[in-house]
Amino acid sequence: MPCTRICSQECAVLHNHRCPVRQKSLAFQHSRAAVLRGSNSRRSLRVLAVDYPAPQLETSAPFLQAAALSAKLREAPRPERPLQIVIAGAGLAGLSTAKYLTDAGHEPILLEARDVLGGKVAAWKDEDGDIYETGLHIFFGAYPNVQNLFSELQIQDRLQWKEHSMIFASRDIPGQFSRFDFPQWLPAPFNGILAILRNNDMLTWPEKIKFALGLLPAIIFGQRYVEEQDDKTVTEWMRKQGVPERVNDEVFIAMAKALNFINPDELSMQCILIALNRFLQETHGSKMAFLDGSPPERLCQPIVDYFVGRGGQLRTKSRLQKVLLGSGGDVEGFQLADGSTVTGDLYVSAMPVDPLKKLLPASWAQMPYFSKMSQLKGVPVINIHIWFDRKLTTVDHLLFSRSDLLSVYADMSTCCKGMASDTMSMLELVFAPAEKWINRSDQDIIDATMTELERLFPTEVAADQSKAKIRKYKVIKTPLSVYKTVPGCELLRPTQRSPIPNFYLAGDFTKQRYLASMEGAVFSGKLAAEAIVEDWNAKSLPAPAQSAAQKQEEPVLQKA
Numbered sequence: 001m002p003c004t005r006i007c008s009q010e011c012a013v014l015h016n017h018r019c020p021v022r023q024k025s026l027a028f029q030h031s032r033a034a035v036l037r038g039s040n041s042r043r044s045l046r047v048l049a050v051d052y053p054a055p056q057l058e059t060s061a062p063f064l065q066a067a068a069l070s071a072k073l074r075e076a077p078r079p080e081r082p083l084q085i086v087i088a089g090a091g092l093a094g095l096s097t098a099k100y101l102t103d104a105g106h107e108p109i110l111l112e113a114r115d116v117l118g119g120k121v122a123a124w125k126d127e128d129g130d131i132y133e134t135g136l137h138i139f140f141g142a143y144p145n146v147q148n149l150f151s152e153l154q155i156q157d158r159l160q161w162k163e164h165s166m167i168f169a170s171r172d173i174p175g176q177f178s179r180f181d182f183p184q185w186l187p188a189p190f191n192g193i194l195a196i197l198r199n200n201d202m203l204t205w206p207e208k209i210k211f212a213l214g215l216l217p218a219i220i221f222g223q224r225y226v227e228e229q230d231d232k233t234v235t236e237w238m239r240k241q242g243v244p245e246r247v248n249d250e251v252f253i254a255m256a257k258a259l260n261f262i263n264p265d266e267l268s269m270q271c272i273l274i275a276l277n278r279f280l281q282e283t284h285g286s287k288m289a290f291l292d293g294s295p296p297e298r299l300c301q302p303i304v305d306y307f308v309g310r311g312g313q314l315r316t317k318s319r320l321q322k323v324l325l326g327s328g329g330d331v332e333g334f335q336l337a338d339g340s341t342v343t344g345d346l347y348v349s350a351m352p353v354d355p356l357k358k359l360l361p362a363s364w365a366q367m368p369y370f371s372k373m374s375q376l377k378g379v380p381v382i383n384i385h386i387w388f389d390r391k392l393t394t395v396d397h398l399l400f401s402r403s404d405l406l407s408v409y410a411d412m413s414t415c416c417k418g419m420a421s422d423t424m425s426m427l428e429l430v431f432a433p434a435e436k437w438i439n440r441s442d443q444d445i446i447d448a449t450m451t452e453l454e455r456l457f458p459t460e461v462a463a464d465q466s467k468a469k470i471r472k473y474k475v476i477k478t479p480l481s482v483y484k485t486v487p488g489c490e491l492l493r494p495t496q497r498s499p500i501p502n503f504y505l506a507g508d509f510t511k512q513r514y515l516a517s518m519e520g521a522v523f524s525g526k527l528a529a530e531a532i533v534e535d536w537n538a539k540s541l542p543a544p545a546q547s548a549a550q551k552q553e554e555p556v557l558q559k560a
């Protein structure tokens with residue numbers, strides 16, 4: 001699609017713009033969006049459905065660092081023969097492990113329990129061909145390993161970048177929004193600081209000043225201070241730093257729910273500081289993009305094509321049921337639910353922490369590396385899709401709902417090319433905290449959601465459906481999703497290299513600096529591949545993998 005015009009959020013007529021911008025499709029060229037009224041940052045806006053140009057990430061330090069790690073794996077000394085590496089779990093962590101192991105000259109065998117790829121980014125199509133997902137997923141500029149992965153697979157054009165803003169629904173005025181707009185002409189951290197200073201809807205000047213003073217130690221003492229804050233919840237930190245309670249209510253409830261699906265009185269302050277650091281230190285860090293369709297198809301399948309085309313294997317419906325140990329205590333095979341055994345030279349778990357804990361052999365359970373992990377636990381979350389009979393007032397962006405039950409939401413019929421419709425809205429909403437709701441019926445959850453939507457769309461949605469009508473809905477519950485980031489859990493996260501010589505871990509819960517996120521998952525897979533390369537590529541290697549029975553006779557592999 002040829003480039004045509006740029007749009008700023010304040011322009012009323014799309015066709016008067018001069019600058020070029022890549023557009024999505026003809027359907028997306030028209031201003032189908034909202035006119036939002038108010039004062040200051042709530043002034044009249046016309047938000048347009050267009051793709052924004054991809055930010056210039058390639059020259060940023062984190063992107064270059066991530067590119068250097070990809071190059072290290074690609075250029076690693078070739079092993080004497082490719083090692084067969086059995087990986088359990090085809091979420092982004094397992095897929096990334098497999099991809100980077102093939103880059104380093106190995107042959108991964110990726111086992112996935114289900115018949116769908118992607119784990120927490122898994123998605124399906126219903127009988128009408130409409131996509132529904134495990135979670136509404138946003139890709140940030142501050143995801144250097146994910147951005148590198150998209151480039152390496154040559155699928156960067158599948159990310160639909162939105163304007164550089166964070167948009168919060170007003171808590172007090174139904175149907176209104178408050179924006180943090182990051183000016184394009186300023187580098188980090190000044191673009192973020194100006195975005196905060198220019199927003200006068202959510203925080204008063206004295207509140208902003210007190211909050212800034214509270215953050216001073218993080219700015220002065222940096223990483224050491226950030227790590228030390230893992231002993232406090234967000235709410236405890238706010239009180240200790242003398243930050244007004246309203247800052248918590250106005251900003252941090254929404255942020256905590258978006259980051260970890262829990263409230264600030266449970267979330268570790270370290271989590272917030274890490275996110276602020278990433279978003280504010282990088283000029284495009286908080287810029288957001290939507291994938292242009294279903295993640296298994298648009299992101300996971302290209303990864304599979306990549307490693308299968310280079311000698312790797314994918315086996316779906318292959319659930320790991322037991323980790324088989326040899327006499328030396330190392331892994332001898334992965335026994336699957338159908339009774340078969342898959343053997344290789346090395347083994348990786350890329351399963352989430354909860355199923356992994358259940359499968360750990362008893363003889364490992366006492367090792368501190370594994371016993372610490374037993375305290376990590378997934379948090380419940382619910383992802384809701386509601387297809388309406390009409391197009392609602394819409395914004396081409398992620399929105400922070402700031403309501404009791406909902407976290408973030410988006411009209412996917414506007415934000416995502418693969419779900420586009422000019423005549424009907426599909427709202428995708430993250431329902432959190434979900435602890436009290438995870439066992440409730442879908443109908444109860446939809447009824448509660450509609451009551452909250454009445455406030456977000458006062459002129460168009462009524463809880464009794466006397467206005468917009470629900471055509472259909474899908475409620476996807478994940479009782480154990482990403483690990484709950486409560487105080488103290490940073491120390492419990494395991495590294496990718498385990499104490500067992502031929503066993504490694506990947507997964508968003510493993511140690512890496514991007515919390516539980518798609519970036520964390522992809523990075524963890526890359527780190528697991530790096531550990532394997534460092535331990536094995538330069539070594540003289542053992543004989544090819546044999547059956548479990550044959551392997552019992554062989555010596556235990558030792559790490560460097």
Ligand SMILES: Cc1cc2nc3c(=O)[nH]c(=O)nc-3n(C[C@H](O)[C@H](O)[C@H](O)COP(=O)(O)OP(=O)(O)OC[C@H]3O[C@@H](n4cnc5c(N)ncnc54)[C@H](O)[C@@H]3O)c2cc1C
Nearest residue numbers: 089091092093113119120135137138320507508517518521
């Ligand atoms: C509702 C929701 C919204 C989210 N929004 C965002 C967002 O906007 N941005 C963002 O960056 N992150 C977001 N996340 C987090 C992100 O999805 C995860 O951090 C990431 O996808 C985790 O990847 P993973 O590979 O570590 O684990 P998973 O995706 O959980 O993958 C693990 C895989 O292991 C498989 N498995 C489990 N047991 C076995 C077994 N016994 N044998 C074989 N395979 C097994 C599973 O089926 C799964 O495929 C969101 C998550 C949810 C739930």
